[in-house]
Amino acid sequence: MGFLDGRAVVVTGAGRGLGRAFARHAAGAGAAVVVNDVDAEPARDTVAAIEADDGTAVASVGSVADPCYARSLIALCGRHFGRLDGLVNNAAVGYHALPWEDDDAERTRALVETNVLGPFHCGTAAAKVMCAQGSGVIVNVTSGSMIGQRGAAAYSASKGAVASMTYSWAGDLAPHGVRVNAVSPIAWTRLMAADPHGNPDAPPPDRVAPLVTYLLSDLSAGITGQVLRLADGHLHAVRQPAIIRPVLYRETWTVEQIAAAVDGELVLETPPRERWTL
Numbered sequence: 147m148g149f150l151d152g153r154a155v156v157v158t159g160a161g162r163g164l165g166r167a168f169a170r171h172a173a174g175a176g177a178a179v180v181v182n183d184v185d186a187e188p189a190r191d192t193v194a195a196i197e198a199d200d201g202t203a204v205a206s207v208g209s210v211a212d213p214c215y216a217r218s219l220i221a222l223c224g225r226h227f228g229r230l231d232g233l234v235n236n237a238a239v240g241y242h243a244l245p246w247e248d249d250d251a252e253r254t255r256a257l258v259e260t261n262v263l264g265p266f267h268c269g270t271a272a273a274k275v276m277c278a279q280g281s282g283v284i285v286n287v288t289s290g291s292m293i294g295q296r297g298a299a300a301y302s303a304s305k306g307a308v309a310s311m312t313y314s315w316a317g318d319l320a321p322h323g324v325r326v327n328a329v330s331p332i333a334w335t336r337l338m339a340a341d342p343h344g345n346p347d348a349p350p351p352d353r354v355a356p357l358v359t360y361l362l363s364d365l366s367a368g369i370t371g372q373v374l375r376l377a378d379g380h381l382h383a384v385r386q387p388a389i390i391r392p393v394l395y396r397e398t399w400t401v402e403q404i405a406a407a408v409d410g411e412l413v414l415e416t417p418p419r420e421r422w423t424l
Contacts, residue, residue, distance in 0.1 A: 148176025149363040154227035156180040156219060158210050158268060159237030161188025164287065164333055164351045166195075168234050171355035172362060173201030178227045182206045182219055182237065202227075210237050210264030211256075220271040229279075232362040233272040235265035235308070236287045240301040240337045254300050261304035262311075269315060269326075277322040284319075285361045286312045286328040288373060294417075298341075309373055313386060316371030325370040327361050329354070330384055332377035349378060357381070390415060 159165040161183030183189035189205040208215040276282025292306040331354040373384040
């Protein structure tokens, strides 16, 4: 038996790279998969690869940035497979630019609409179905870039938003039997290849896929509100944002008192030296 036997899952951005690997691995674990991509040919190629391995899949072509399409994508899973058990919010775009050159508003808007609003539209549509049935799993795809990647502020911000969305949804949906987690992978994809500092020795996307299948399966029952990272064979959880103690109190603060606190008792976190890649 497969880990996802009898389940139906939607994977966005599944025509290439990580999304394709996630869709194929989920299908190999027994899931029926709705393969979304903005381009028809890659989506159909993924479906063909799944079917060649005796899996079950159907293609859906469209942009998750369109809320009407996102709702229809989620509805398609129920119509075609009779159920919706999982959603993998993988679709994303990226670009690299230094801050003083990052002034293309249309390019930035397109990134935010795909990387932030896309998961939001798909996730809210899926949440309605999952809450009504009392079960379901949403897996978002964030990135180590969420802590700040040089030359990729817009992309980093979008992935930070995905992590925040994960934490928020996990709290909202837990009482309804719905789990929400995120993965933060490193793999050699088109996004990494476009990075001037991308690592060509990064592992292929299929090395990361088992983590998503795990989160979609009952093996991760009880796990929610987590970001798990798999990078070059290293698996770990990502710390959630939190207040750094001590918390100092005064009824009012002067500029001088704030300066003294920062130089004295207040504990500041050192910016990470490691440069996260996509």
